[in-house]
Amino acid sequence: MDSFLACEWIDYEGEYLEIPVGGVHLWLIEPSSVYERYLDSAELLRYERILNPEVRASYSCAQGGLRRLAGIYMHRLPEQVAMRRQARGKPYVEGAPEFNLSHTCGRTIAAFSLEAIGIDVESAGRAVHARELATRFFFQEETARIMS
Numbered sequence: 001m002d003s004f005l006a007c008e009w010i011d012y013e014g015e016y017l018e019i020p021v022g023g024v025h026l027w028l029i030e031p032s033s034v035y036e037r038y039l040d041s042a043e044l045l046r047y048e049r050i051l052n053p054e055v056r057a058s059y060s061c062a063q064g065g066l067r068r069l070a071g072i073y074m075h076r077l078p079e080q081v082a083m084r085r086q087a088r089g090k091p092y093v094e095g096a097p098e099f100n101l102s103h104t105c106g107r108t109i110a111a112f113s114l115e116a117i118g119i120d121v122e123s124a125g126r127a128v129h130a131r132e133l134a135t136r137f138f139f140q141e142e143t144a145r146i147m148s
Contacts, residue, residue: 012072017072017073018073019073019097019112019113019114021114022114023113023114024111024112024113024117025111025112025113026109026110026111026119027065027069027109027110027111027112028107028108028109029061029062029065029066029069029108029109029110030061031057031058031061031106031108032061033060034064035060035061035063035064035065035068036060036064037064037079038063038064038067038068038078038079039060039063039064039067040082040083043059043063043083046059047059047060047063054106057106058103058106058108061103061108062101062103062108063083063091064078065108065110066083066091066093066099066101066110067079067081067083067093069099069110069112070083070093070096070097070099073096073097073112074093074095074096081093081096082094097112097113097114098112098113098114098115098116098117099111099112099113099117100117100118100119101119102119102120102121103121104121104122104123104126105123107121109121130146130147131143131147134146134147
């Protein structure tokens with residue numbers, strides 16, 4: 001990898017949005033009860049079984065929020081976006097940009113890109129062993145850049 005991607009925080013309420021080549025859009029998905037109406041029948045069933053209010057809110061925020069954001073890029077209403085799962089459970093939407101999601105401490109962050117993307121957020125108070133994580137999940141060149 002020769003350079004890091006250009007990341008841009010998005011605060012957008014329009015109908016159409018494009019990701020620039022080599023770019024990444026980052027979204028903070030704020031908790032909202034509106035996301036519940038974007039859940040499909042299987043997600044809604046799972047949602048209703050979650051007893052912890054914080055976990056319920058996080059689930060609807062993640063699933064409904066991703067559907068809303070994918071819809072922006074696809075020019076579709078969230079209810080028209082079909083979320084699928086890869087063999088290991090990672091969500092994807094055919095025809096949408098690549099995306100990934102992470103959440104911690106009530107915050108949900110999504111990254112959208114034209115290329116495969118990953119994102120992870122952690123609480124600032126959590127002890128993280130960066131070298132161990134980088135060695136386990138990244139290529140050697142990426143680990144060297146992170147450690148430098």
